[in-house]
Amino acid sequence: MIQESDDVIVKAVARLLVPFIVVYALYVVMHGHYSPGGGFQGGVILAASFVLLGVSHGLEKTRRRMSEKAARVVSSIGVLLYGGIGALCLILGGNYLDYAKLGKILRVTPAEARSLGILGVEIGVALAVMAVMCTVFFAIFTAEESPEDYRSVE
Amino acid sequence: MTQFFVIIGVGMCVLVLLCLYRATFGPTILNRAAGISAIGTKTLIILLLMGVIYDRIDMFIDISMVYALLNFIGTVVLAKYLERSGEV
Amino acid sequence: MEVTLLLESTDNAFRVMERAREHAVGLLDTAVQFTAEQTRFRQEKRGQLLFTGTQKRKTQFQNIVGTTIILLAFWMLLSGKFDAFHLTLGVICCALTAYLFHDLLFANVRVGDMRVIAARFIAYIPWLIEQIILANIHVASLVLRRKMPIDPQIVKFKTKLETDISCVTLANSITLTPGTITMDIKDGVFYVHALSQKVANELNAGDMEDRVAHIFMEADHLYVEDVLDAARIYQTLRT
Numbered sequence: 001m002i003q004e005s006d007d008v009i010v011k012a013v014a015r016l017l018v019p020f021i022v023v024y025a026l027y028v029v030m031h032g033h034y035s036p037g038g039g040f041q042g043g044v045i046l047a048a049s050f051v052l053l054g055v056s057h058g059l060e061k062t063r064r065r066m067s068e069k070a071a072r073v074v075s076s077i078g079v080l081l082y083g084g085i086g087a088l089c090l091i092l093g094g095n096y097l098d099y100a101k102l103g104k105i106l107r108v109t110p111a112e113a114r115s116l117g118i119l120g121v122e123i124g125v126a127l128a129v130m131a132v133m134c135t136v137f138f139a140i141f142t143a144e145e146s147p148e149d150y151r152s153v154e
Numbered sequence: 155m156t157q158f159f160v161i162i163g164v165g166m167c168v169l170v171l172l173c174l175y176r177a178t179f180g181p182t183i184l185n186r187a188a189g190i191s192a193i194g195t196k197t198l199i200i201l202l203l204m205g206v207i208y209d210r211i212d213m214f215i216d217i218s219m220v221y222a223l224l225n226f227i228g229t230v231v232l233a234k235y236l237e238r239s240g241e242v
Numbered sequence: 243m244e245v246t247l248l249l250e251s252t253d254n255a256f257r258v259m260e261r262a263r264e265h266a267v268g269l270l271d272t273a274v275q276f277t278a279e280q281t282r283f284r285q286e287k288r289g290q291l292l293f294t295g296t297q298k299r300k301t302q303f304q305n306i307v308g309t310t311i312i313l314l315a316f317w318m319l320l321s322g323k324f325d326a327f328h329l330t331l332g333v334i335c336c337a338l339t340a341y342l343f344h345d346l347l348f349a350n351v352r353v354g355d356m357r358v359i360a361a362r363f364i365a366y367i368p369w370l371i372e373q374i375i376l377a378n379i380h381v382a383s384l385v386l387r388r389k390m391p392i393d394p395q396i397v398k399f400k401t402k403l404e405t406d407i408s409c410v411t412l413a414n415s416i417t418l419t420p421g422t423i424t425m426d427i428k429d430g431v432f433y434v435h436a437l438s439q440k441v442a443n444e445l446n447a448g449d450m451e452d453r454v455a456h457i458f459m460e461a462d463h464l465y466v467e468d469v470l471d472a473a474r475i476y477q478t479l480r481t
Contacts, residue, residue, distance in 0.1 A: 008427045010230060012410040019343045021223060023313045026335040027320045028216070030328075036213050037220075045220060052227050055234045065342060212322075 004058035014056035021049040029126045033115065039122035043129025050134050059141065068138055071131040078128030085120050097121065156207055163203045170196050187232055194225030305348045309340035312347065362457040369453065370415055377419040377441070384421075384438060396425070397434045397442050401451060408458040415450055 005011055028035075029042030054062040066074075086097040094101035099117030100110035108116070170193055177189030198218045205214025313336040321328055384392055403409050413424040413432070421437040422445060436442035 008406050009410050009413050012406045015346045019339055019347055022339045030331050035216055048227050055231055
């Protein structure tokens, strides 16, 4: 269990930095098809922001924003988004993740449909990666708790 | 002008080697942590120089920002781990 | 004989009754007082709760809006695309982030003087860069000499800065200038590693601290105190 850090510098810098890191990660996800990055990288940066918050402000305050339960739900939602878009293309008569077929539902040209489909898939990947990374972080940093504590968290 | 940046980049690589010496043979773990942190900072500058040389500075700025971020978070987490395990 | 006994007993009975009545009146009084106090206390507390609740909600809303604006500026700086689709994405992302992290960016900030602080901070940066260049030259001259006349030492001084953000600004300024590294801040005491005596002396002069205090508006009352402290001025005049 990580306690809140008593260091003024780390705490204040983390406090100021975390919102910007989150916005930067979302920028990496949303602009994945123009600049370097994409779903996986953006998800890792998102998870890094939570790791920074957990290390500097203690695990309790991090759990208030992203608990283990929420991480599990969010990772499932991410995978569902990814698989759902792929399966939707399959239902509409194309191959798996054949985004051009999405144009029929969204009423846009196939090129725009490809762009939007890739964006949706990347958001799904980012959510899944972020949640799984958070789960790994929580699992590592709560490993030395006694089993009773862990059960109460569950 | 490109040659100028290449020369600066090579000089940075030499400095990275010096830091790598400290990170490899550092007597204590704090020396290693400081050496790794310095290597990260220098890698960031080398990335930006590469961006200038290849004329794609807008892309390399994104990469270098991620690098700086992960370097900072890695150092903080390492410090926290050392503090908790009581090795320092 | 019997008459006097009777009289005495009736007297006693009357006295007991009188005392009982007094007791009852006292009890009733305290009960009334207690309930009145209770209701007053409860009303006050409810008013306070209402007030703080609205205050909290208001500051929370202000924080969310302020954070969104700052993050949106950052997003535009990163993105560089100003078509409707990307701007909408940016607004959604920034609002979501601000909703999740509204209490981080504006903790411990006195609302109202943000603009002055920002202007003073921007004015502080050129001075800091000049200081960094001077210290760079000093440290390079120290290190490149054959004898390397360094004198490493740890300087400990008590700061007059109050908020965490001003302490962090001072600590990072000290670390940015070559030759000095902030090691720790504990209860307002800075532990700074200095490379040479000259750097340590500059640190002890407290010029940087005064400037940081000026940025975050903590200097105004402290300067007056310093002027009123006549003994210190006398001492500096004598030495």
